[in-house]
Amino acid sequence: MTTTEVAVDRPLQDLDWDNLTFSVTPTRSMWLMECDKELVWNKGQLEPFRNLQMSPAAGVLNYGQGAFEGMKAYHTEKNRIVLFRPEKNARRLVDSATRLCMPLIPEEKFIEGVEAVVRDNVDFVPPCGRGSLYIRPILWGSGPVLGVKSAPWFSFLIYASPVGLYFKGGLRCLNLKVSHDFHRAAPHGTGNAKAIGNYAASLYPLMQAKEEGYDEVIYLKAANEELVEEVGAANIFAVKGNKMITPRLDGSILPGVTRDSVLIIAGKLMGMETEERDVTLEEVLDADEVFCTGTAAVVMPIGMITDKENTKVYCEEQIGPVARKLYDMLTGIQKEKVEDRFDWLRPVLEI
Numbered sequence: 001m002t003t004t005e006v007a008v009d010r011p012l013q014d015l016d017w018d019n020l021t022f023s024v025t026p027t028r029s030m031w032l033m034e035c036d037k038e039l040v041w042n043k044g045q046l047e048p049f050r051n052l053q054m055s056p057a058a059g060v061l062n063y064g065q066g067a068f069e070g071m072k073a074y075h076t077e078k079n080r081i082v083l084f085r086p087e088k089n090a091r092r093l094v095d096s097a098t099r100l101c102m103p104l105i106p107e108e109k110f111i112e113g114v115e116a117v118v119r120d121n122v123d124f125v126p127p128c129g130r131g132s133l134y135i136r137p138i139l140w141g142s143g144p145v146l147g148v149k150s151a152p153w154f155s156f157l158i159y160a161s162p163v164g165l166y167f168k169g170g171l172r173c174l175n176l177k178v179s180h181d182f183h184r185a186a187p188h189g190t191g192n193a194k195a196i197g198n199y200a201a202s203l204y205p206l207m208q209a210k211e212e213g214y215d216e217v218i219y220l221k222a223a224n225e226e227l228v229e230e231v232g233a234a235n236i237f238a239v240k241g242n243k244m245i246t247p248r249l250d251g252s253i254l255p256g257v258t259r260d261s262v263l264i265i266a267g268k269l270m271g272m273e274t275e276e277r278d279v280t281l282e283e284v285l286d287a288d289e290v291f292c293t294g295t296a297a298v299v300m301p302i303g304m305i306t307d308k309e310n311t312k313v314y315c316e317e318q319i320g321p322v323a324r325k326l327y328d329m330l331t332g333i334q335k336e337k338v339e340d341r342f343d344w345l346r347p348v349l350e351i
Protein backbone atom coordinates (compact mmCIF):
# COMPACT_ATOMS: atom_id res chain seq x y z
CA MET A 1 0.00 0.00 0.00
CA THR A 2 2.75 2.42 0.85
CA THR A 3 6.13 2.87 -0.70
CA THR A 4 8.99 2.96 1.71
CA GLU A 5 12.29 4.14 0.42
CA VAL A 6 15.78 4.32 1.76
CA ALA A 7 16.48 7.73 3.25
CA VAL A 8 19.20 9.82 1.75
CA ASP A 9 22.40 9.66 3.69
CA ARG A 10 21.77 12.57 5.97
CA PRO A 11 23.43 12.63 9.38
CA LEU A 12 21.22 13.32 12.36
CA GLN A 13 20.99 16.96 13.43
CA ASP A 14 23.20 17.98 16.29
CA LEU A 15 20.45 18.49 18.88
CA ASP A 16 20.39 17.71 22.59
CA TRP A 17 18.06 14.71 22.08
CA ASP A 18 17.74 13.87 25.77
CA ASN A 19 16.60 17.33 26.74
CA LEU A 20 13.95 18.06 24.14
CA THR A 21 10.74 19.43 25.60
CA PHE A 22 7.32 19.94 24.05
CA SER A 23 8.28 23.22 22.34
CA VAL A 24 9.10 24.46 18.85
CA THR A 25 12.48 23.64 17.33
CA PRO A 26 12.41 24.94 13.75
CA THR A 27 13.23 22.38 11.06
CA ARG A 28 14.45 22.65 7.48
CA SER A 29 11.16 22.90 5.64
CA MET A 30 7.39 23.15 5.75
CA TRP A 31 4.61 22.26 3.29
CA LEU A 32 2.50 25.10 1.94
CA MET A 33 -0.61 24.86 -0.19
CA GLU A 34 -2.82 27.77 -1.16
CA CYS A 35 -6.15 28.14 -2.86
CA ASP A 36 -7.47 30.84 -5.17
CA LYS A 37 -10.73 32.79 -5.08
CA GLU A 38 -12.50 29.84 -6.70
CA LEU A 39 -11.30 27.85 -3.66
CA VAL A 40 -9.23 25.55 -5.89
CA TRP A 41 -6.03 24.35 -4.20
CA ASN A 42 -2.64 24.54 -5.89
CA LYS A 43 -0.60 21.36 -5.78
CA GLY A 44 1.39 22.35 -2.70
CA GLN A 45 5.13 22.31 -2.14
CA LEU A 46 7.93 22.21 0.38
CA GLU A 47 9.44 25.56 1.30
CA PRO A 48 12.15 26.60 3.73
CA PHE A 49 10.75 27.05 7.25
CA ARG A 50 10.06 30.77 7.48
CA ASN A 51 7.71 33.42 8.86
CA LEU A 52 4.51 34.12 6.95
CA GLN A 53 3.10 37.32 5.53
CA MET A 54 -0.59 38.00 5.79
CA SER A 55 -3.15 40.74 5.25
CA PRO A 56 -4.06 42.55 8.48
CA ALA A 57 -7.65 41.70 7.49
CA ALA A 58 -6.96 37.95 7.14
CA GLY A 59 -10.02 35.94 8.18
CA VAL A 60 -8.01 33.98 10.74
CA LEU A 61 -6.68 37.09 12.51
CA ASN A 62 -10.02 38.83 12.71
CA TYR A 63 -12.50 36.02 13.21
CA GLY A 64 -10.49 32.94 14.11
CA GLN A 65 -11.35 30.99 10.96
CA GLY A 66 -8.81 28.20 11.33
CA ALA A 67 -8.34 24.60 12.42
CA PHE A 68 -5.32 22.45 13.20
CA GLU A 69 -4.16 18.88 13.65
CA GLY A 70 -1.50 17.23 15.78
CA MET A 71 0.28 14.00 14.94
CA LYS A 72 3.73 12.41 15.22
CA ALA A 73 6.34 10.56 13.19
CA TYR A 74 8.31 7.92 15.12
CA HIS A 75 11.70 6.30 14.62
CA THR A 76 10.99 2.63 15.36
CA GLU A 77 13.15 -0.22 16.66
CA LYS A 78 13.12 -1.62 13.11
CA ASN A 79 14.74 1.61 11.91
CA ARG A 80 11.77 2.83 10.03
CA ILE A 81 10.11 6.24 10.24
CA VAL A 82 6.38 5.70 10.63
CA LEU A 83 3.19 7.72 11.01
CA PHE A 84 0.39 6.55 13.30
CA ARG A 85 -3.11 6.41 11.74
CA PRO A 86 -2.57 9.62 9.69
CA GLU A 87 -5.82 9.05 7.77
CA LYS A 88 -7.72 9.72 11.01
CA ASN A 89 -6.14 13.19 11.24
CA ALA A 90 -6.86 13.82 7.55
CA ARG A 91 -10.54 12.98 8.03
CA ARG A 92 -10.80 15.01 11.22
CA LEU A 93 -9.42 18.07 9.43
CA VAL A 94 -12.09 17.59 6.75
CA ASP A 95 -14.72 17.61 9.51
CA SER A 96 -13.20 20.68 11.20
CA ALA A 97 -13.00 22.50 7.83
CA THR A 98 -16.63 21.70 7.08
CA ARG A 99 -17.77 23.12 10.43
CA LEU A 100 -15.68 26.29 9.98
CA CYS A 101 -16.73 26.86 6.36
CA MET A 102 -13.27 26.27 4.87
CA PRO A 103 -12.40 24.39 1.66
CA LEU A 104 -11.52 20.75 2.32
CA ILE A 105 -8.06 19.24 1.97
CA PRO A 106 -8.37 15.90 0.16
CA GLU A 107 -7.13 13.04 2.35
CA GLU A 108 -4.41 11.99 -0.11
CA LYS A 109 -3.13 15.59 -0.35
CA PHE A 110 -2.96 15.83 3.44
CA ILE A 111 -0.92 12.62 3.62
CA GLU A 112 1.29 13.66 0.70
CA GLY A 113 2.13 16.90 2.53
CA VAL A 114 2.79 15.17 5.86
CA GLU A 115 5.04 12.57 4.21
CA ALA A 116 6.94 15.24 2.29
CA VAL A 117 7.66 17.15 5.51
CA VAL A 118 8.78 13.98 7.30
CA ARG A 119 11.07 12.89 4.44
CA ASP A 120 12.68 16.28 4.04
CA ASN A 121 13.23 16.65 7.80
CA VAL A 122 14.16 13.05 8.59
CA ASP A 123 17.35 14.19 10.33
CA PHE A 124 15.14 15.99 12.88
CA VAL A 125 13.27 12.82 13.92
CA PRO A 126 14.58 11.93 17.41
CA PRO A 127 16.30 8.53 17.74
CA CYS A 128 14.06 5.61 18.78
CA GLY A 129 12.70 6.00 22.32
CA ARG A 130 13.94 9.56 22.77
CA GLY A 131 10.97 11.46 21.41
CA SER A 132 9.23 12.00 18.11
CA LEU A 133 8.74 14.49 15.30
CA TYR A 134 5.57 16.39 16.15
CA ILE A 135 3.66 17.40 13.01
CA ARG A 136 1.34 20.36 12.99
CA PRO A 137 -1.00 20.85 10.01
CA ILE A 138 -2.98 24.13 10.04
CA LEU A 139 -5.72 25.34 7.72
CA TRP A 140 -6.83 28.97 7.90
CA GLY A 141 -8.54 31.85 6.16
CA SER A 142 -5.71 33.96 4.76
CA GLY A 143 -7.64 36.32 2.46
CA PRO A 144 -8.98 39.66 3.78
CA VAL A 145 -12.48 40.15 5.24
CA LEU A 146 -14.03 43.04 7.09
CA GLY A 147 -17.63 42.02 7.67
CA VAL A 148 -18.11 38.69 9.46
CA LYS A 149 -17.97 36.26 6.58
CA SER A 150 -15.82 33.47 5.26
CA ALA A 151 -12.37 34.49 4.02
CA PRO A 152 -12.02 34.72 0.21
CA TRP A 153 -9.05 32.34 0.14
CA PHE A 154 -7.21 29.95 2.41
CA SER A 155 -3.82 28.47 3.23
CA PHE A 156 -2.78 25.02 4.38
CA LEU A 157 0.57 24.60 6.10
CA ILE A 158 2.35 21.66 7.70
CA TYR A 159 5.35 22.25 9.92
CA ALA A 160 7.18 19.87 12.20
CA SER A 161 9.26 20.05 15.36
CA PRO A 162 11.23 17.40 17.23
CA VAL A 163 9.75 16.93 20.71
CA GLY A 164 10.88 14.94 23.73
CA LEU A 165 8.96 12.46 25.84
CA TYR A 166 6.13 14.28 27.57
CA PHE A 167 6.97 12.83 30.96
CA LYS A 168 10.70 12.49 31.37
CA GLY A 169 11.74 9.64 33.62
CA GLY A 170 8.42 7.82 33.15
CA LEU A 171 4.74 8.47 33.67
CA ARG A 172 3.69 10.94 36.33
CA CYS A 173 0.28 11.26 37.99
CA LEU A 174 -1.62 14.48 37.27
CA ASN A 175 -3.34 16.61 39.86
CA LEU A 176 -6.62 17.97 38.46
CA LYS A 177 -9.32 20.40 39.46
CA VAL A 178 -12.96 20.16 38.37
CA SER A 179 -13.99 23.45 36.80
CA HIS A 180 -17.36 24.80 37.94
CA ASP A 181 -16.67 28.25 36.50
CA PHE A 182 -15.91 27.50 32.85
CA HIS A 183 -17.01 25.13 30.10
CA ARG A 184 -14.84 23.99 27.21
CA ALA A 185 -17.55 23.60 24.61
CA ALA A 186 -21.26 24.17 24.15
CA PRO A 187 -23.87 21.77 22.78
CA HIS A 188 -23.99 22.24 18.99
CA GLY A 189 -20.88 24.46 19.21
CA THR A 190 -17.40 23.67 17.88
CA GLY A 191 -16.20 21.25 20.57
CA ASN A 192 -15.85 18.37 18.12
CA ALA A 193 -13.73 20.44 15.70
CA LYS A 194 -10.05 21.23 16.30
CA ALA A 195 -10.98 24.90 15.88
CA ILE A 196 -8.19 27.27 16.89
CA GLY A 197 -10.59 29.47 18.88
CA ASN A 198 -11.44 26.65 21.28
CA TYR A 199 -7.90 26.72 22.63
CA ALA A 200 -7.59 30.44 23.32
CA ALA A 201 -10.66 30.09 25.53
CA SER A 202 -9.04 27.30 27.55
CA LEU A 203 -6.00 29.37 28.58
CA TYR A 204 -7.58 31.41 31.35
CA PRO A 205 -9.10 28.43 33.24
CA LEU A 206 -5.77 26.60 32.84
CA MET A 207 -3.77 29.56 34.17
CA GLN A 208 -6.04 29.83 37.21
CA ALA A 209 -5.78 26.10 37.90
CA LYS A 210 -1.98 26.24 37.63
CA GLU A 211 -1.82 29.16 40.06
CA GLU A 212 -3.73 26.99 42.53
CA GLY A 213 -1.20 24.18 42.06
CA TYR A 214 -3.10 21.91 39.66
CA ASP A 215 -1.78 20.50 36.37
CA GLU A 216 -4.99 20.70 34.36
CA VAL A 217 -8.75 21.23 34.45
CA ILE A 218 -11.58 18.69 34.17
CA TYR A 219 -14.43 20.28 32.27
CA LEU A 220 -18.05 19.34 32.89
CA LYS A 221 -20.66 19.29 30.14
CA ALA A 222 -22.32 22.64 29.53
CA ALA A 223 -25.66 20.90 28.95
CA ASN A 224 -25.51 18.87 32.18
CA GLU A 225 -22.98 19.60 34.88
CA GLU A 226 -23.32 16.15 36.38
CA LEU A 227 -21.44 14.77 33.38
CA VAL A 228 -17.74 15.02 32.54
CA GLU A 229 -16.47 16.28 29.19
CA GLU A 230 -12.67 16.37 28.76
CA VAL A 231 -9.41 17.20 30.54
CA GLY A 232 -7.94 20.35 28.95
CA ALA A 233 -7.06 19.13 25.45
CA ALA A 234 -7.26 15.41 26.22
CA ASN A 235 -10.02 12.79 26.41
CA ILE A 236 -10.94 11.30 29.81
CA PHE A 237 -11.39 7.63 30.81
CA ALA A 238 -12.49 5.97 34.04
CA VAL A 239 -11.87 2.33 35.02
CA LYS A 240 -13.91 0.35 37.53
CA GLY A 241 -13.17 -3.35 37.79
CA ASN A 242 -12.89 -4.73 34.26
CA LYS A 243 -14.91 -1.89 32.73
CA MET A 244 -13.48 1.18 31.04
CA ILE A 245 -15.77 4.10 30.20
CA THR A 246 -15.33 7.38 28.32
CA PRO A 247 -17.79 10.12 27.32
CA ARG A 248 -19.53 9.40 24.02
CA LEU A 249 -18.90 11.60 20.96
CA ASP A 250 -22.02 13.72 21.34
CA GLY A 251 -20.80 16.78 19.41
CA SER A 252 -18.92 18.64 22.13
CA ILE A 253 -16.17 16.02 22.61
CA LEU A 254 -13.09 16.08 20.38
CA PRO A 255 -12.80 12.66 18.71
CA GLY A 256 -9.21 11.86 19.70
CA VAL A 257 -7.18 9.37 17.67
CA THR A 258 -5.58 8.21 20.94
CA ARG A 259 -9.05 7.86 22.48
CA ASP A 260 -10.14 5.59 19.63
CA SER A 261 -6.90 3.56 19.77
CA VAL A 262 -7.11 3.06 23.54
CA LEU A 263 -10.73 1.86 23.24
CA ILE A 264 -9.65 -0.72 20.64
CA ILE A 265 -6.60 -1.91 22.61
CA ALA A 266 -8.55 -2.26 25.86
CA GLY A 267 -11.48 -4.01 24.16
CA LYS A 268 -9.64 -6.27 21.72
CA LEU A 269 -6.25 -6.90 23.34
CA MET A 270 -6.83 -6.52 27.07
CA GLY A 271 -10.24 -8.19 27.31
CA MET A 272 -11.84 -5.22 28.99
CA GLU A 273 -15.44 -4.17 28.66
CA THR A 274 -15.51 -0.69 27.09
CA GLU A 275 -18.37 1.78 26.94
CA GLU A 276 -18.79 5.13 25.21
CA ARG A 277 -21.67 6.85 26.95
CA ASP A 278 -22.53 9.68 29.31
CA VAL A 279 -20.10 9.56 32.25
CA THR A 280 -21.03 11.25 35.52
CA LEU A 281 -18.56 13.10 37.72
CA GLU A 282 -19.73 10.79 40.50
CA GLU A 283 -18.61 7.73 38.53
CA VAL A 284 -15.24 9.33 37.88
CA LEU A 285 -14.78 10.10 41.58
CA ASP A 286 -15.78 6.53 42.42
CA ALA A 287 -13.48 4.89 39.81
CA ASP A 288 -10.45 2.70 40.56
CA GLU A 289 -8.39 4.51 37.98
CA VAL A 290 -8.75 7.63 35.84
CA PHE A 291 -6.53 8.74 32.97
CA CYS A 292 -6.62 10.96 29.93
CA THR A 293 -5.32 10.55 26.37
CA GLY A 294 -3.86 12.65 23.55
CA THR A 295 -1.13 12.49 20.91
CA ALA A 296 1.30 14.69 22.86
CA ALA A 297 1.45 12.62 26.08
CA VAL A 298 -0.26 9.37 24.89
CA VAL A 299 -1.77 8.23 28.24
CA MET A 300 -1.64 10.44 31.33
CA PRO A 301 -2.62 8.83 34.64
CA ILE A 302 -4.59 11.03 37.01
CA GLY A 303 -3.41 10.93 40.59
CA MET A 304 -5.81 13.34 42.27
CA ILE A 305 -9.04 15.15 41.48
CA THR A 306 -10.32 18.04 43.54
CA ASP A 307 -14.00 18.88 43.24
CA LYS A 308 -14.80 21.97 45.33
CA GLU A 309 -13.57 21.06 48.85
CA ASN A 310 -13.21 17.33 48.25
CA THR A 311 -10.09 15.62 46.96
CA LYS A 312 -10.05 12.06 45.69
CA VAL A 313 -6.65 10.35 45.49
CA TYR A 314 -6.20 7.53 42.94
CA CYS A 315 -2.46 7.07 42.88
CA GLU A 316 0.65 8.75 44.16
CA GLU A 317 3.80 6.94 43.02
CA GLN A 318 2.21 3.75 41.70
CA ILE A 319 0.46 4.23 38.38
CA GLY A 320 -2.79 2.34 37.79
CA PRO A 321 -2.30 -0.97 35.92
CA VAL A 322 -4.69 -0.13 33.07
CA ALA A 323 -3.07 3.23 32.24
CA ARG A 324 0.38 1.61 32.46
CA LYS A 325 -0.59 -1.27 30.16
CA LEU A 326 -2.30 1.00 27.63
CA TYR A 327 0.72 3.30 27.59
CA ASP A 328 3.10 0.38 27.08
CA MET A 329 0.96 -1.22 24.35
CA LEU A 330 0.34 1.97 22.42
CA THR A 331 3.91 3.28 22.59
CA GLY A 332 5.06 -0.31 21.89
CA ILE A 333 3.07 -0.38 18.64
CA GLN A 334 4.36 3.08 17.72
CA LYS A 335 7.97 1.95 18.06
CA GLU A 336 7.36 -1.47 16.45
CA LYS A 337 8.14 -3.30 19.68
CA VAL A 338 4.58 -4.67 19.84
CA GLU A 339 2.93 -6.19 16.75
CA ASP A 340 0.83 -3.73 14.77
CA ARG A 341 -2.27 -5.95 14.77
CA PHE A 342 -4.64 -3.27 13.48
CA ASP A 343 -2.44 -1.97 10.66
CA TRP A 344 -2.12 1.45 12.28
CA LEU A 345 1.42 2.27 11.17
CA ARG A 346 2.16 3.93 7.87
CA PRO A 347 5.87 3.60 7.03
CA VAL A 348 7.39 6.66 5.38
CA LEU A 349 11.11 5.81 5.25
CA GLU A 350 13.61 3.09 6.05
CA ILE A 351 16.83 4.35 7.51
Ligand SMILES: *Cc1c(COP(=O)(O)O)cnc(C)c1O
Pocket residue numbers: 070194230232233234235254255256257258259293294295296
Ligand atom coordinates in the same frame (compact mmCIF):
# COMPACT_ATOMS: atom_id res chain seq x y z
C1 LIG B 1 -6.39 17.11 20.01
C2 LIG B 1 -7.32 16.97 21.17
C3 LIG B 1 -7.50 15.75 21.86
C4 LIG B 1 -6.66 14.54 21.60
O1 LIG B 1 -6.77 14.05 20.30
P1 LIG B 1 -5.65 13.05 19.74
O2 LIG B 1 -6.08 12.81 18.34
O3 LIG B 1 -5.70 11.85 20.59
O4 LIG B 1 -4.35 13.77 19.85
C5 LIG B 1 -8.46 15.69 22.86
N1 LIG B 1 -9.19 16.77 23.19
C6 LIG B 1 -9.03 17.95 22.58
C7 LIG B 1 -9.88 19.09 22.99
C8 LIG B 1 -8.09 18.08 21.55
O5 LIG B 1 -7.91 19.25 20.95
